[in-house]
Amino acid sequence: MSAEVAALDAALARAGEDITLRRKAGTGANQVNIDVTCRAAVRGVSANEIVGTVTQTSSKVILSPTQILAAQWPGGLPVSTVTERTDPRIPRANDFAVIKGKQRQILFVSPIFVGGEWARCEMTVEG
Template identity: 50%
Template sequence: MLSPEQIIADLDAALLASGEDVTLRRKLSSGSVDVPCRARVRGVNAQKVVGSIAVSDLSVVISPTEILADGWPGGDPPAPGAPDPRLPRINDFMVVKGRERQVKFSDPIYVGGKWVRCNLVVAG
């Protein structure tokens, strides 16, 4: 079984080779906080079009590497048991191909208690 570190390293290599540059953005009362990331961006497949997910939405996979290295979105580390503010969440934004899109779904993936990737759906 691969370690969480190896899973992240493999994802980072794949995103570097065949991903694209995006910007993850959180809007705060004091302004926006951005972090550049590499991502795999694809259209949502027909089987996943349910509820508020539309055929025009985009499926995005990102690594935690850039987010953690940047300390995004800033502030104090989370208290034990509190939600981790570094995780992308609904109502964050992502700039893809020069267009700001709203995060509609965020699914952080953990292996061995360590955050190794995040699957997102952003508005098309």
């Protein structure tokens, strides 16, 4: 684990909250939720960030990859076969974050890599 990830984990342990990251798999009656609990910082958006699909009900979420990697979420492809662009472990638009019991749709995701290592994930959620 890099120093950047360790520092983020420590900050989230002090001032973050538990959320559930959710990816839906399958369709109809066969749809299942693939969940992982993550520590995250959840904040409202500022006035200058309200553009396009971002509204007053949107939130910014910052999370560490630590819990995602430990849980091997969401399962599937071996890590050796993916790239930063195709890594299924990175949350994506249309996944969900359950925050304070409310399921919210992920609109935007910005994974941050330091020295080739996934170090942080910044997301905008709505709902």
